[in-house]
Amino acid sequence: MISIFGKRREKETEAKDLSPEAAGKEVADILDELEEVGEAQDVEPEEEPTEEEKGAVMTCSGCKAEIPVPIMRQNLYVCPKCGKHLPVSAQRRVRSLTDPGTFRKLKYRVPFVNPLDYPEYEEKISKLQAKTGLDEGVLAGIGEIDGRRALICVMGSEFLMGSMGIAVGEKITNAFEVADKCKLPIIVFTASGGARMQEGILSLMQMAKTSAAVEKFSEHGGLYISCLTHPTTGGVSASFAMLADITLAEPGALIGFAGPRVIEQTIGQTLPEGFQRAEYLEQHGYVDQIVERSEMKQVISQILKLHDRKRR
Numbered sequence: 001m002i003s004i005f006g007k008r009r010e011k012e013t014e015a016k017d018l019s020p021e022a023a024g025k026e027v028a029d030i031l032d033e034l035e036e037v038g039e040a041q042d043v044e045p046e047e048e049p050t051e052e053e054k055g056a057v058m059t060c061s062g063c064k065a066e067i068p069v070p071i072m073r074q075n076l077y078v079c080p081k082c083g084k085h086l087p088v089s090a091q092r093r094v095r096s097l098t099d100p101g102t103f104r105k106l107k108y109r110v111p112f113v114n115p116l117d118y119p120e121y122e123e124k125i126s127k128l129q130a131k132t133g134l135d136e137g138v139l140a141g142i143g144e145i146d147g148r149r150a151l152i153c154v155m156g157s158e159f160l161m162g163s164m165g166i167a168v169g170e171k172i173t174n175a176f177e178v179a180d181k182c183k184l185p186i187i188v189f190t191a192s193g194g195a196r197m198q199e200g201i202l203s204l205m206q207m208a209k210t211s212a213a214v215e216k217f218s219e220h221g222g223l224y225i226s227c228l229t230h231p232t233t234g235g236v237s238a239s240f241a242m243l244a245d246i247t248l249a250e251p252g253a254l255i256g257f258a259g260p261r262v263i264e265q266t267i268g269q270t271l272p273e274g275f276q277r278a279e280y281l282e283q284h285g286y287v288d289q290i291v292e293r294s295e296m297k298q299v300i301s302q303i304l305k306l307h308d309r310k311r312r
């Protein structure tokens, strides 16, 4: 853990010493280094469903209807019967947003650490990496949305509930730094159960670190769009998720710090209907617009177009 923070400080000192020419070269290097996305980690076009998948059904957690898996996939995991937005993997999300073949993952890797020697933590992470094709709880890269380049981060609820530990905090911070250097807008899709309990207090420190990165990016005039998806809670909601210039949310998403049950128990009162849901937050000014998953690309594309500096 100490080595990570040590490395980070070294990296920042290096960055400060760069001359404008060297800084320009660094941006070019970052773009050159963007990893080609391929093999198991790809966000290439979705494969045809297997025979087994074709016959499979999944139960909607909203209306309990049994929907064939291929239809759910086609519908980006939005129930065709009741419109409930079910969890979608980070890779599918990226595919649904970016122009085909344009997304390249950032090559930033954070070495695994287990600061509390939490039992079986490393095995758990290795298994999830193999299963999800993600190296941690967030997928970050540069891609194009209707021809406009942007840095895109998507948190994966399939990876330990998108909980924020050292690696997620580092990757988000790095993404903001890269967007700043490359003068790109940044779009972050949040989905998180909160802090990574296996990393204790170091998880909470990621809130300050990511918030500082957002602030620096913002001071330099960068555009930050955040899209809150179900659920966005805990340390993520209390840091970068809520610091965007424009905050979008998916219908019905649970957004808050502590869960409703915990709050009710603490204050000894019943909470209002729909409390902590995206619609409630939109009415109360925390969310700018609720956007259906099927329209997300179009809405983000319009925002990017409006803020495209080259076109002014």
Ligand SMILES: [Zn+2]
Pocket: 060, 061, 062, 063, 064, 065, 079, 080, 081, 082, 083, 084
């Ligand atoms: Zn449904």
